[in-house]
Amino acid sequence: MSASSAANAMLGLSIREVSQALRDGRVSATELCKKCINQIQRTHYLNAYITITEEMAMEQAQRADNRLRTGKPLGPLDGIPFSVKDNFCTDNIKTTCASNMLKGYVPPFNATVVQKLLDQGAVLVGKTNLDEFAMGSGSADGVFGPVRNPWSYATQYREQSKEDPDSDWAITGGSSGGSAAAVASLSSFLALGSDTGGSTRNPGSLCGVVALKPSYGLLSRHGLIPLVNSMDVPGIMTRSVHDAATVLRILQGRDERDSTTVQAPDTPPSLPEHFDIRDICVGIPKEYHAPGLSKDILAQWSRVADMFEQAGARVQEVSLPHTQHSIVCYHVLCCCEVASNMARFDGLEYGHRSAVDSSTDAMYATTRHEGFNNVVRRRILSGNYFLLKSNYERYFVKAQQTRRLITEDFKTIFRSGIDVLLTPTTLSDAARYSDFIQEDNRTRSAQEDVFTQPVNMAGLPAVTVPTALSPRGLPIGLQLIGQTLQDWKLLTVAHWIEKQLNFPLVCFHEDSNKRELDHSVRERTHTVGL
Amino acid sequence: MAASSSGYYKMLFSLRKYTNKSQSLYLIDTNFVIRTIWTSGSKYQLKPKVQTKSLPQMVGVVGLEIHAQIQSTSKLFSGSHVGFLAPPNSLVSHFDASLPGTLPVLNRRCVEAAVLTGLAFNCTINRKSLFDRKHYFYADMPAGYQITQQRLPIAVDGTLVYSLFEGRRKNQVVTKSVKIKQIQLEQDSGKSLHDNEQSQTLIDLNRAGVGLMELVMEPEMCCGEEAAAAVRELQLILQALGTCQGNMAEGQLRVDANVSVHRPGEPMGVRTEVKNINSVRHMAKAIDYEIQRQMEVLQSGGTVLNETRAFDSKSGNTIPMRDKEGLQDYRFMPEPNLPPLFVYESEASVPAGVDSAQVVVIDRLSAQLPELPSVRRTRLVETYGVLREHSFMLVNEDGLMDYFESVVQMTKVEPRKVIGWVMNELMGNLNLQNRKVSQSPISPCALAELINLVESGHISSSTAKQVFQEMWKAPEKTVGQIVKEQDLWMINDKEELRKICQKIVDRHTEEVQIIRGGNKKVLNKLMGEVQRETKGRTDPVQVKDILEEMIS
Known part of the structure; x- marks a missing residue:
């Protein structure tokens, strides 16, 4: 066994397994942390991390070891390395949103979800890359450059490719691409993403990890730098459904700092091992046979539906007639909230400030021009247009009405006895970066979010589970959608699928790990900013 | 939000240097205290100089928009303290500085203050109200928007009853009323301090996020005097409720006046908005000036522009304000981070699963309503037999009623005899020196002693007035000392x-x-x-x- 595969053996474990290894003393938290940091360095070319918090992580791991040694771990996450999308505030650690606007910004507080993980003894190894302010579906539109899909550096993909690994690679999806890549490339056991229109599930699916978008309000958004407040949810990325459930149990619940949070329903300590799938009714929304759906995805969708049927679950076609309007409706609502949320970035209190100081207005204008990329600026412009007094009824109000109809569609279906919906997560497996950048961000987002976005409109829980590898060697995931606040039931079903499928871990092509450290990445990897 | 403000405090200071000079900008004219506003007759003749025979006379139409700072220990959506004259940026939480990722958490005390105020004006309290974002860029509004209640405010349809003094001697009480269209909860902004010498602007966010009640009155008043009487009554009510301290000079009560003129029966004229008013007396002046100005504009064939004008207290004029951004489109949008605000009729109507101690219950607040000024005046007239106009003076003058009642309690004389002392001697001297009742050198106890000496025949009433002046000059001496020293005892032999x-x-x-x-x-x-x-x-x-x- 080579050194790297030995590391893989430990890093490839699930949280449940590695937590047991920590308790058993088979590995220490500091060793584990160091292994993750090394793995980050080894896979630096993925560009998954913006900031690596090595120093702080090692200190946290040391404290975890002290607890583990005395047999008093704080819980199932004590000593477990994790990473966080760089749009969650982290106390005294740079939080950039992959934007010039917040380059070097150091928040004075932790997001509630980050704090909860730290309180459990989890070890923060780094902040992960994303699309600027989470606006995108490729993780290709951030100021720190695109994130590369780990699976495009795995043996199968590389053996098919005739090109250089630096020119032929696949995107991770987004906007939480860095988090997905971190979990998939085994440098984090758990990563937090955010999900507004699919930003956790999309990259989760394309990178072959479990990605949960909980019910709206179940997890606190305090400290999550917002995209669309009424749709944003912190997302959970792990390599097993069981792990996602463990993390959900820790993160869920009312937070006095976020008035939109709700009391979590009673949750058992872990997912049931024995569960009768015959009690479940699975809905297959016919509208999700969308144009552009690849045959590989369709094949997996059918395969899993059949699997349910053969195991005795009821599988039934259902209709969500208003889903087709989701894209345009989302576009309006998203732009409006973006225009509003981004108004605070004026260069006065924090973040980038332009050198132009001829007048306050000139300072605002140039600060915002220099600070935001085209994608952000376009959404701000559109949003302000939609919110103009003369346009408000025509756009915002209409979009809200449509949103209610989309929500009603789901409610009707669940009232009819459906427990979960089974749908694709994405139209196809991950696109090659060079193909992906042919289209502009808006078109891509509109295409990519088609299966994921209606869920955010309705505030429902959804999870993507990796199902298989495509012929290109890239992951395919399927999405399960549940009823509001029935996240646990959703995960129970997802757990059942997972057990039937046996999705593999990434195995890097041997050339991939011998690549030289990219200097631009290295420069960013210090612990604390300012 | 319980987060400490220290992190932000440091951060802001690293961006902005505060010179000591900026402190001086805080100095306010505390001497300016309004007293007998009902006697401040209109200085301007509200009559057009040239009268057209066939048409009715033009009249002024005045509506007020009042921002009342809610008296609460913490801000509307954050846990930072509310305080006037604290060091700049010392009362700023992460949310107040609009740090990304922070969220508003509604302060129940502020909601209760608004409901209590609504109840005092007989408003309909909306069981459900909503918050909205109002967008505009301004340096002292860090989020780029203000959270307010545009669509569905907390209270609507109230009435403010106020009284005016008419007649030659200003002693005829005339009671009027004005409709309060709505009361909405909203955030206050910070303060911009312009340092012209170094041509920089300093931002103080201590006030940013403090709770405001915006009271919108229907345009039902006709002149500065009415508006002044209405605002004074409003001040008294808010102070009695304890929902706003109501000091205009400190900005706790800010009044903008919408003024137009028209001929009765004709449509409303084009209105101007008059801002920068920092006392009741200035408001009356500003309104009357503006009415007169608009009449003159129209009579000379001009048109009144729909504009914002500032009152210049030195000249007594209103002048057009530099129009910064032209017509503003505030791009209102529902505040997505705050669920609808529910208030409940009674404990019984609080839904199961909701802790009734954590919500706002109207019945509970109704029971807390204190004695309001109008009731207080009636009680004074009925209990002590004082004149109605005296009851206004007693209630309207801060602390005077308590003073009066203390004196009455400590003397055996008829309250009507006490009123003379209080109205003439006490108020006369206070007004002469521009002092408040609380600054009177003569305590209620000393005055009672003096009155008792007259009553028991130990000094004559004319001597007593002389003694009163001596007591004013030498508050450290007792009444007895003064009478003895000056040999003023009554000759009873x-x-x-x-x-x-x-x-x-x-x-x-x-x-x-x-x-x-x-x-x-x-x-x-x-x-x-x-x-x-x-x-x-x-x-x-x-x-x-x-x-x-x-x-x-």
């Missing part, structure tokens, strides 16, 4: 009095003859002489008896 009277009779033989001739009126002259001789230390009734006896 019959023999002594007779001697003095005899002296006067002897000195005025001519007058004595006239009196004996039947003209009794001249007796008054002799009584005056006795008073002068004794420096007012005699009882006129006694003196009269003695004189009559001597002369007859």
Whole structure:
């Protein structure tokens, strides 16, 4: 066994397994942390991390070891390395949103979800890359450059490719691409993403990890730098459904700092091992046979539906007639909230400030021009247009009405006895970066979010589970959608699928790990900013 | 939000240097306290100079928009403290500085204040109200928007009843009312401090996020005097409720006046908005000036522009404000981070699963409503038999009613006798020196002592007035000390009095003859002489008896 595969053996474990290894003393938290940091360095070319918090992580791991040694771990996450999308505030650690606007910004507080993980003894190894302010579906539109899909550096993909690994690679999806890549490339056991229109599930699916978008309000958004407040949810990325459930149990619940949070329903300590799938009714929304759906995805969708049927679950076609309007409706609502949320970035209190100081207005204008990329600026412009007094009824109000109809569609279906919906997560497996950048961000987002976005409109829980590898060697995931606040039931079903499928871990092509450290990445990897 | 403000405090300071100079910008004119606003008659003649025969006279139409800072320990959506004159940026939480990722958490105390205020004006309290974002860029509004209640405010349809004094002597009480369209909760902004010398602007966010109640009144008033009386009554009500301290000079109460003119029966004229008003008296002046100005514009064939004008207290004029951004489109949008605000009728109507201690219950607040100024005035009239106009003075003057009631309690005299002392001597002296009741050198106890001395015949009432002035000058001395030092005790010894009277009779033989001739009126002259001789230390009734006896 080579050194790297030995590391893989430990890093490839699930949280449940590695937590047991920590308790058993088979590995220490500091060793584990160091292994993750090394793995980050080894896979630096993925560009998954913006900031690596090595120093702080090692200190946290040391404290975890002290607890583990005395047999008093704080819980199932004590000593477990994790990473966080760089749009969650982290106390005294740079939080950039992959934007010039917040380059070097150091928040004075932790997001509630980050704090909860730290309180459990989890070890923060780094902040992960994303699309600027989470606006995108490729993780290709951030100021720190695109994130590369780990699976495009795995043996199968590389053996098919005739090109250089630096020119032929696949995107991770987004906007939480860095988090997905971190979990998939085994440098984090758990990563937090955010999900507004699919930003956790999309990259989760394309990178072959479990990605949960909980019910709206179940997890606190305090400290999550917002995209669309009424749709944003912190997302959970792990390599097993069981792990996602463990993390959900820790993160869920009312937070006095976020008035939109709700009391979590009673949750058992872990997912049931024995569960009768015959009690479940699975809905297959016919509208999700969308144009552009690849045959590989369709094949997996059918395969899993059949699997349910053969195991005795009821599988039934259902209709969500208003889903087709989701894209345009989302576009309006998203732009409006973006225009509003981004108004605070004026260069006065924090973040980038332009050198132009001829007048306050000139300072605002140039600060915002220099600070935001085209994608952000376009959404701000559109949003302000939609919110103009003369346009408000025509756009915002209409979009809200449509949103209610989309929500009603789901409610009707669940009232009819459906427990979960089974749908694709994405139209196809991950696109090659060079193909992906042919289209502009808006078109891509509109295409990519088609299966994921209606869920955010309705505030429902959804999870993507990796199902298989495509012929290109890239992951395919399927999405399960549940009823509001029935996240646990959703995960129970997802757990059942997972057990039937046996999705593999990434195995890097041997050339991939011998690549030289990219200097631009290295420069960013210090612990604390300012 | 419980987060400490220290992190932000440091951060802001690293961006912005505060010179000591900026402190001076905080100095306010505390001497400017309004007293008898109902007597401040309109300085301007509200009559057009040229009258057209066929048309009715033009009249002013005034509506007010009032921002009342909610009296609460913490801000509307954050846990930072509310305080006036604290060091700049010392009361700023992460949310107040709009750090990304922070969320608003509604302060229940502020909601209760708004509901209590709504109840005091007989408003309909909306069981469900909503918050909205109002967008505009301004340096002292860090989020780029203000959270307010545009669509569905917490209270609507109320009435403010106020009284004016009319008649030549301003002693006829006329009661009027104005409709309160709505009361909405919203955030205050920070303050921009412009340092012209170094051509920079300093931002103080201490005020940013403090809770405001915006009260919108229907345009139902006609002149500055009415508006002044209405605002004064509003101030008193808010102060009685404890929902706003109401000090205009400190910005706790900010009034913008919408002014237009038209001929009765015709549509409303184009209105202007007058801002920068920092006292009730200035408001009355500003409104009357603006009405007069608009009338003159129209009469000279011009048109009134829909604009914002600032009141210049030095010239007493209103001047157009530099129009910064032209017409603003505030791009209102529902605030997505705050669920609808529910208030409940009674404990019983609080839904199951909701902790009734954590929600706002109307019944509970109704029970807390204190005695409002109008009720207080009626009580004063009924309990003490004071005149209605005196009841206004007692209630409207901060602390005067308590002063009056304390004096009444400590004396056996009729309250109507106390009122004279309070209205004339006390208020006269206070007004002369521009002091508040709380700054009176004479305590209620000292005044009661003085009144008691008159009542028991130890000093005469004319002497008492003299003693009052001495007490004012030397508050450290007791009444007794002053009377003794200046030898002002009443001469009650019959023999002594007779001697003095005899002296006067002897000195005025001519007058004595006239009196004996039947003209009794001249007796008054002799009584005056006795008073002068004794420096007012005699009882006129006694003196009269003695004189009559001597002369007859």
